[in-house]
Amino acid sequence: MLELQEVGFNIRKNGEDVPLIDQVSVRVPRGHFMAIVGPSGCGKTTLLKTIAGLNPESSGALFWEGRNLSIDGDFMPSEIGYVPQFSIAYDPLTVDESVEAATRLRVRSQDTADLDQRIDRVLEETGLTPISDRQVKVLSGGQKRRLGLAMELVSDPKILLCDEVTSGLDPRSEREIVRLLHDLSRKDGRIVLSVTHSLAHLELYDSILVLHEGRVAFHGPPEQLNHYFSVADTEEVYPRLAAQTSERWHTSWSKHRESYEQMLAKKRAALIFSGVLQVPDETASATEDVHLPSFFSQFATLVSRRWRIFFRDRGQVLLQLAIILIFPILVTIFSDKASGNIRRYSDTKQSDVFAAIQEQQSVRSDQAKVGSAISGIIMFQVVLLSLMGSNNSAREIAGERPIYEKEKFGGLRPSAYLASKVAFLACLVIGQSLWMAFFVNFFGSFRGDFIQHACFLLLVNAAMTTICLAISSLMRTAEQASLLSIYLVGFQLPLSGSVLALPEYIEVFTRPFISAYWAWSGSVNALQTQVNDAVKSVIDTSLSSHQSCLYTLGAHIGVALIAAWAGARRPQWD
Ligand SMILES: Nc1ncnc2c1ncn2[C@@H]1O[C@H](COP(=O)(O)OP(=O)(O)OP(=O)(O)O)[C@@H](O)[C@H]1O
Numbered sequence: 001m002l003e004l005q006e007v008g009f010n011i012r013k014n015g016e017d018v019p020l021i022d023q024v025s026v027r028v029p030r031g032h033f034m035a036i037v038g039p040s041g042c043g044k045t046t047l048l049k050t051i052a053g054l055n056p057e058s059s060g061a062l063f064w065e066g067r068n069l070s071i072d073g074d075f076m077p078s079e080i081g082y083v084p085q086f087s088i089a090y091d092p093l094t095v096d097e098s099v100e101a102a103t104r105l106r107v108r109s110q111d112t113a114d115l116d117q118r119i120d121r122v123l124e125e126t127g128l129t130p131i132s133d134r135q136v137k138v139l140s141g142g143q144k145r146r147l148g149l150a151m152e153l154v155s156d157p158k159i160l161l162c163d164e165v166t167s168g169l170d171p172r173s174e175r176e177i178v179r180l181l182h183d184l185s186r187k188d189g190r191i192v193l194s195v196t197h198s199l200a201h202l203e204l205y206d207s208i209l210v211l212h213e214g215r216v217a218f219h220g221p222p223e224q225l226n227h228y229f230s231v232a233d234t235e236e237v238y239p240r241l242a243a244q245t246s247e248r249w250h251t252s253w254s255k256h257r258e259s260y261e262q263m264l265a266k267k268r269a270a271l272i273f274s275g276v277l278q279v280p281d282e283t284a285s286a287t288e289d290v291h292l293p294s295f296f297s298q299f300a301t302l303v304s305r306r307w308r309i310f311f312r313d314r315g316q317v318l319l320q321l322a323i324i325l326i327f328p329i330l331v332t333i334f335s336d337k338a339s340g341n342i343r344r345y346s347d348t349k350q351s352d353v354f355a356a357i358q359e360q361q362s363v364r365s366d367q368a369k370v371g372s373a374i375s376g377i378i379m380f381q382v383v384l385l386s387l388m389g390s391n392n393s394a395r396e397i398a399g400e401r402p403i404y405e406k407e408k409f410g411g412l413r414p415s416a417y418l419a420s421k422v423a424f425l426a427c428l429v430i431g432q433s434l435w436m437a438f439f440v441n442f443f444g445s446f447r448g449d450f451i452q453h454a455c456f457l458l459l460v461n462a463a464m465t466t467i468c469l470a471i472s473s474l475m476r477t478a479e480q481a482s483l484l485s486i487y488l489v490g491f492q493l494p495l496s497g498s499v500l501a502l503p504e505y506i507e508v509f510t511r512p513f514i515s516a517y518w519a520w521s522g523s524v525n526a527l528q529t530q531v532n533d534a535v536k537s538v539i540d541t542s543l544s545s546h547q548s549c550l551y552t553l554g555a556h557i558g559v560a561l562i563a564a565w566a567g568a569r570r571p572q573w574d
């Protein structure tokens with residue numbers, strides 16, 4: 001039994017509490033199919049989220065099987081299924097792959113046969129078997145809703161919450177989905193609560209809850225709806241609702257509530273008696289709890305799904321390839337000047353002052369030419385790798401946030417999610433950075449410790465990737481995250497000090513945060529003494545030691561990962 005006692009949910013607006021849901025009291029027994037209807041904006045989704053525990057109730061209490069949900073803990077992830085108003089599947093995956101991933105993330109299976117059986121059963125139940133190999137992006141609206149349901153059914157939830165799963169469908173598909181929901185409520189005593197603003201097919205529900213401005217205006221059998229609102233046609237219920245304030249509807253409902261509850265109880269007893277409705281023994285069902293898969297199992301599922309999505313998205317693969325190939329070519333175009341010779345001062349002291357000045361001038365001119373070319377090339381590599389870093393991860397979390405939130409609600413560990421992102425991005429970072437380092441080195445050998453240089457290129461890409469991943473997990477939308485990441489890369493070059501020296505009072509504050517400076521400085525330090533001197537002779541910015549460059553970039557990665565973790569843990573529903 002699910003019971004809501006005087007449940008309210010408020011938001012703060014201009015310093016005041018505004019109720020979106022107010023004094024909602026309702027009892028829903030096992031095996032019940034209830035519609036929550038009401039005009040747009042009346043609080044249906046808010047009520048569903050409050051039941052799901054996504055909106056903590058501001059007043060009243062919710063009970064599930066006698067358990068107070070706010071005191072004894074929320075629903076277990078496997079106990080509840082929530083099909084939100086938006087699509088929760090990835091377009092490039094097939095129906096079968098989507099359901100398989102949902103199962104692997106939510107249910108600990110004993111073996112592959114058990115897993116396959118579960119997937120097949122769910123596909124069968126939702127009528128998706130004939131189209132199981134079709135990609136999500138080509139599915140019709142009705143098929144997508146079925147898929148949303150299938151992905152929730154994998155854990156056999158005892159309570160299924162559906163938000164507008166019939167909206168935007170043609171009458172036939174709508175009826176099919178309502179019928180499917182009805183059938184799902186007839187199995188294993190599952191409660192199905194379906195939010196809809198459509199007043200069609202109400203006869204298939206066990207009860208109808210009418211919500212008006214966040215308050216209950218009616219809850220009773222569908223055949224009593226017209227009578228209660230004194231209308232000839234169900235379509236007239238909404239105009240009728242608007243004729244009175246929600247307070248008045250609520251007051252009159254409070255007077256009639258008991259008699260309608262008795263009607264519902266009688267109807268239910270008749271259904272059980274005739275064998276149409278089978279309600280399992282509630283104590284028995286508690287023992288068959290579904291266990292969550294382990295961290296590693298969720299991690300492996302996510303990594304393999306991420307690669308599959310990556311390779312299915314041809315545009316993304318081509319973009320990655322283009323970036324990986326073209327960026328190093330751009331750098332090599334400029335590498336010619338960096339290979340020039342730097343004359344040395346002769347060991348013997350020049351007797352002629354004129355000759356000494358001339359020697360000094362030619363050495364300085366070599367140093368200026370080669371030094372600025374080498375410094376420029378290193379910075380060019382660093383900036384391009386920073387750009388790759390932001391391109392790698394700026395949309396990574398923000399772009400799929402609703403799906404991630406949904407999966408987190410279903411039991412996905414944020415740690416497994418973040419680890420899967422790190423593993424996927426690490427492959428990109430390693431591939432991009434080492435290819436850049438080796439390619440450029442092949443055409444114009446690095447004049448110093450190449451391994452150290454490659455290491456700094458890898459670190460700057462990793463730092464930018466993790467920083468942008470953190471931005472992606474903290475921002476509300478993918479657009480915000482991309483924009484901020486691009487600005488961040490844009491500021492790397494001017495603030496690095498490699499081109500223009502900054503005023504000292506600014507440099508003190510900006511330098512610690514500019515990954516590009518530390519990678520550039522570290523790479524310049526790795527140059528042979530003579531080349532290093534040449535670079536120093538053309539820059540006005542001080543260089544930092546090898547160690548401090550290494551530690552600072554390490555710190556950037558560490559702090560960014562902590563921020564990404566905080567962002568991934570934080571609930572962020574719309
Ligand atoms: N977090 C929030 N902050 C401020 N207002 C909110 C918030 N969530 C919902 N609302 C407001 O509360 C009201 C109820 O929203 P809700 O989404 O529950 O409506 P609904 O009945 O599901 O509507 P629809 O049928 O259009 O989906 C709306 O006016 C909405 O703008």
Ligand SMILES: [Mg+2]
Pocket residue numbers: 044045046085163164
């Ligand atoms: Mg809604």
